[in-house]
Amino acid sequence: MVKALVIGATGYAGVELVRLLSRHRRVQLVGVTSQSHVDKPLSFVYPHLSGHVSLICKEQEMLDKISEADVVFVALPHGYSAPVVRKALDSGIKVIDLGADFRFDEADSYEEWYGEQHKEPELLAISVYGLPEVNRSKIKEAQLIANPGCYPTSTLLGLAPLVRERMVDLNSIVIDSKSGISGAGRKLTLATHFAESNENVSAYNVARHRHTPEIEQELAKLAGEKVKVTFTPHLIPMTRGILSTIYASLTEATNSDKLREIYLDYYRHEPFIRILPEEQWPHTKWVYGSNYCDLNLRVDHRTNRVIVVSAIDNLVKGAAGQAVQNMNLMFGFPETEGLEVVPVFP
Ligand SMILES: NC(=O)C1=CN([C@@H]2O[C@H](COP(=O)(O)OP(=O)(O)OC[C@H]3O[C@@H](n4cnc5c(N)ncnc54)[C@H](OP(=O)(O)O)[C@@H]3O)[C@@H](O)[C@H]2O)C=CC1
Numbered sequence: 001m002v003k004a005l006v007i008g009a010t011g012y013a014g015v016e017l018v019r020l021l022s023r024h025r026r027v028q029l030v031g032v033t034s035q036s037h038v039d040k041p042l043s044f045v046y047p048h049l050s051g052h053v054s055l056i057c058k059e060q061e062m063l064d065k066i067s068e069a070d071v072v073f074v075a076l077p078h079g080y081s082a083p084v085v086r087k088a089l090d091s092g093i094k095v096i097d098l099g100a101d102f103r104f105d106e107a108d109s110y111e112e113w114y115g116e117q118h119k120e121p122e123l124l125a126i127s128v129y130g131l132p133e134v135n136r137s138k139i140k141e142a143q144l145i146a147n148p149g150c151y152p153t154s155t156l157l158g159l160a161p162l163v164r165e166r167m168v169d170l171n172s173i174v175i176d177s178k179s180g181i182s183g184a185g186r187k188l189t190l191a192t193h194f195a196e197s198n199e200n201v202s203a204y205n206v207a208r209h210r211h212t213p214e215i216e217q218e219l220a221k222l223a224g225e226k227v228k229v230t231f232t233p234h235l236i237p238m239t240r241g242i243l244s245t246i247y248a249s250l251t252e253a254t255n256s257d258k259l260r261e262i263y264l265d266y267y268r269h270e271p272f273i274r275i276l277p278e279e280q281w282p283h284t285k286w287v288y289g290s291n292y293c294d295l296n297l298r299v300d301h302r303t304n305r306v307i308v309v310s311a312i313d314n315l316v317k318g319a320a321g322q323a324v325q326n327m328n329l330m331f332g333f334p335e336t337e338g339l340e341v342v343p344v345f346p
């Protein structure tokens with residue numbers, strides 16, 4: 001059994017990790033931490049866990065527990081992971097960080113887009129960007145995984161085959177994404193207030209969302225050259241899910257059938273990627289609660305552009321599920337272990 005600790009278990013990403021890990025046959029949860037619910041049972045803070053998880057929330061400083069863990073999941077707001085990650089790595093424990101702290105190759109990019117100094121810049125050299133469909137072999141050897149952001153996950157999986165094959169103009173990519181409210185975490189804010197978010201759709205952080213450089217960095221690795229994208233996120237009144245609609249100009253005339261074949265081939269061994277039948281366009285409800293990323297695409301011959309649509313559950317493939325998938329790879333478990341759930345519908 002692998003012993004796991006979840007730091008920040010009382011957040012939406014952390015509690016989703018606890019839900020998945022509580023059913024994982026090869027994992028024993030040995031500790032959960034919280035900032036504001038110390039000494040309360042986690043199942044009191046989140047009653048849906050009653051009867052499944054009996055752990056008491058501890059304060060993060062109680063990291064002496066760390067010595068008995070084999071893996072530590074960190075689900076803290078960005079900027080807070082670094083000291084925990086350092087401590088775990090120094091104790092020889094593998095780390096999967098769900099925040100943004102270790103996603104960039106360069107500390108300068110983090111500092112520019114997150115507006116604060118990086119606290120452990122030297123660890124960036126050993127962190128592996130945890131997108132299994134792209135980085136599987138590196139993940140297997142990693143000590144530190146930077147779990148991708150939810151918007152980048154939906155976008156990169158939608159674009160990887162086209163960008164790796166250089167079938168699109170790398171300066172023409174436009175990404176329009178819509179996220180459910182849980183993407184903003186459990187903390188209360190005006191933007192996520194019911195009266196202000198219900199029956200409302202709005203764009204935010206236009207031309208300056210912090211996931212833009214993350215998407216560009218990973219696309220550049222696939223393409224072998226710099227990529228600049230236009231990325232616009234929207235908040236929409238649903239609980240979970242991200243739908244990304246991606247537009248790009250084709251470098252050569254091609255047709256939808258040919259591109260579909262490329263996608264089917266590229267993802268043929270991927271357990272969590274579903275290329276939908278021709279007339280079915282991804283719905284967030286079709287992936288709800290699951291680790292799937294549903295994709296479909298079509299060529300618009302009038303404009304010679306391809307349109308790719310991608311749907312994930314932001315808390316599963318966009319966070320906790322992907323983290324479990326990464327843990328499975330790091331420990332040599334079957335990649336789908338603990339993640340074989342049928343999406344909840346309707
Ligand atoms: N929500 C999502 O869809 C996704 C989130 N992520 C990432 O996961 C991480 C967690 O996000 P999310 O779960 O949404 O956020 P939440 O706000 O829901 O949870 C944050 C967690 O961190 C704890 N915490 C907050 N501030 C501090 C602090 N100063 N010191 C120690 N602990 C603290 C909270 O404790 P308490 O509850 O006790 O206050 C809680 O457990 C973030 O880095 C986020 O970027 C990644 C992908 C998707």
Ligand SMILES: CC(=O)N[C@@H](CCC(=O)OP(=O)(O)O)C(=O)O
Nearest residue numbers: 099100148149150179180183184
């Ligand atoms: C709706 C909403 O607010 N979404 C968050 C993205 C959440 C996320 O997963 O991003 P990280 O993993 O990088 O934190 C945002 O736009 O910042």
